[in-house]
Amino acid sequence: MPTTPSATPSTATGPSPASAGKEAAAAAPRGRTGPPPGLLLAVISLCTAVTVANIYLAAPLLGLIARGFGLPAAGVSWITALSQLGYAIGLLSFAPLGDTANRRRLIAVLSVVTAAAMAVAGLAPGLPALGAALLVAGATTVIPQLLVPLVAERAPAARRGLHVAAVVAGLFTGIVAARVLGGLAGQAYGWRAVLLGSAVLTVLIGSVTAALLPPERREVSGALLTRIGKGVAQVPGMLITSADLRRACLRQGGLFGVWSALWTAVVLLLTGAPYHFSTATAGLFGLFGLVSAMVAPLAGGLIDRFGTDRVVGAAYALTLVSVPLFLLGGHQLWALCLAAVLVHAGLVCGQVANQTLALTSTGSPATANTAYMVAAFFAGALASALTGPVFTHWHWPGVCALALLWLTAGRFLPHRRPGRR
Known part of the structure; x- marks a missing residue:
C-alpha cells in the first residue's frame, strides 16, 4: 500500500503518554491561532492562479510587444518559449526543495524574485532583456507546485481529492486569465x-500566502546547490521504484499531449479557412478553459468517493468523445465548441486524479510531484512540437489523428497495475 505523505510508521519506542500530552498541549495553541482551513485553501488557490499566470502572459501580448520594439510578430514569438523553458528548469531545481526546505520562507523568496523579474520585464529596454527576465520569472514561478504537495499533506484523507482539486482549479483559472484578460x-x-501589474499582484499574494502558511520546523543540512542536486537525483529512482507514480505520469502525459496538440492547432484552424477569424476573436476561444475551474471540484469529490482509477477512466472517455467532435469542428463551429468543453473537462479530471495519486505514491510528495509535472510537461511539449509539421502536411484531420494516437498510447501504455488497491 502506498503511504500518504503525512503517515508515520509506529515503532516500539514511541513517545510516552506524558510526552504525547505535552506535545498536544503545545500544538493546541498553534492550531487555534492559525487561519481557518477554508480561508487558507482559498488563499492558496488564489496564489496559484496569480503566480502561474506569469508563465503565459507573454503569449497574448506578442503583437503589442512586437510593435513596441518595431519588429515583426514572428521575430518575438521565441520569448514565450523562454517562459516555458524557465518553468521546466524551476520544476527540476526548486520544486523538490518542498520536501526539505521551510516552505513559508521558500515561497516568500520565490514570490519576491518572480515579482522582481516581471518588473524588469515590464521595464525592459530591448528584446534580449525581456527574454532573460521572462526566463527567470518562469524558473521561479514554481510556487503552485510547492503548494499542491502541502495541501495534499495536510488535507484529511477523506477530502484530499477535493482539496487538491481546489488548487488545480486555481491553476487553470490563472492560465485562462493570462490568455484572455x-x-x-x-x-x-x-x-x-x-x-508590471502582474509583478505587484505576485509579491502581494505571495507574501500573504507565506504569512498564512502553517509554521514548519525542518532541519536543513547542506548548501542550497547540494540540496537541489540531491532532489533532482531522486527523481529517476523514484520513477523506477514507484509503479503508481509511473502510471500517473504516463496517464496524464497522454491527456496533456492530446490537449496540447489540439489547442496548439486550433488557433491555426480558426484564423484560416473556413472560419477566417481575427486573432483577437480566436483568442477568446480560450474562455472554454473556464470549464476546468468548474469541473475540478467535482472531480475531487468523485476521487474521494470512487478512487482515482475510475475518474481517470472518465477523463479518457470524455477526451475520446472530443476527438471526433474536433474533426467535425473543422467545418462546424458548434462541434468545435462542444469538443473544447469536453477536452478541458477530461484534462482537468485526469489532472486532479493523477496528481492526487502521484502525491500519495511515495513518502516524498514534492519530489514525486516534480517527476509528475516534468513528465506531463515533456509529453505536452513533444505533442506541440509535432503538431506544426503535422498541420502543415495533413492539415486539421492529421492533428486529430495525432491526438487519437497520443490518447491511445496514454491509455494503454500504463495498463499494468500493482497487485493491490
Whole structure:
C-alpha cells in the first residue's frame, strides 16, 4: 500500500503518554491561532492562479510587444518559449526543495524574485532583456507546485481529492486569465503595464500566502546547490521504484499531449479557412478553459468517493468523445465548441486524479510531484512540437489523428497495475 505523505510508521519506542500530552498541549495553541482551513485553501488557490499566470502572459501580448520594439510578430514569438523553458528548469531545481526546505520562507523568496523579474520585464529596454527576465520569472514561478504537495499533506484523507482539486482549479483559472484578460488589459493599457501589474499582484499574494502558511520546523543540512542536486537525483529512482507514480505520469502525459496538440492547432484552424477569424476573436476561444475551474471540484469529490482509477477512466472517455467532435469542428463551429468543453473537462479530471495519486505514491510528495509535472510537461511539449509539421502536411484531420494516437498510447501504455488497491 502506498503511504500518504503525512503517515508515520509506529515503532516500539514511541513517545510516552506524558510526552504525547505535552506535545498536544503545545500544538493546541498553534492550531487555534492559525487561519481557518477554508480561508487558507482559498488563499492558496488564489496564489496559484496569480503566480502561474506569469508563465503565459507573454503569449497574448506578442503583437503589442512586437510593435513596441518595431519588429515583426514572428521575430518575438521565441520569448514565450523562454517562459516555458524557465518553468521546466524551476520544476527540476526548486520544486523538490518542498520536501526539505521551510516552505513559508521558500515561497516568500520565490514570490519576491518572480515579482522582481516581471518588473524588469515590464521595464525592459530591448528584446534580449525581456527574454532573460521572462526566463527567470518562469524558473521561479514554481510556487503552485510547492503548494499542491502541502495541501495534499495536510488535507484529511477523506477530502484530499477535493482539496487538491481546489488548487488545480486555481491553476487553470490563472492560465485562462493570462490568455484572455492579459490580452484585453494589454490592448487597453499596453503590455508593459500588464507585466508590471502582474509583478505587484505576485509579491502581494505571495507574501500573504507565506504569512498564512502553517509554521514548519525542518532541519536543513547542506548548501542550497547540494540540496537541489540531491532532489533532482531522486527523481529517476523514484520513477523506477514507484509503479503508481509511473502510471500517473504516463496517464496524464497522454491527456496533456492530446490537449496540447489540439489547442496548439486550433488557433491555426480558426484564423484560416473556413472560419477566417481575427486573432483577437480566436483568442477568446480560450474562455472554454473556464470549464476546468468548474469541473475540478467535482472531480475531487468523485476521487474521494470512487478512487482515482475510475475518474481517470472518465477523463479518457470524455477526451475520446472530443476527438471526433474536433474533426467535425473543422467545418462546424458548434462541434468545435462542444469538443473544447469536453477536452478541458477530461484534462482537468485526469489532472486532479493523477496528481492526487502521484502525491500519495511515495513518502516524498514534492519530489514525486516534480517527476509528475516534468513528465506531463515533456509529453505536452513533444505533442506541440509535432503538431506544426503535422498541420502543415495533413492539415486539421492529421492533428486529430495525432491526438487519437497520443490518447491511445496514454491509455494503454500504463495498463499494468500493482497487485493491490
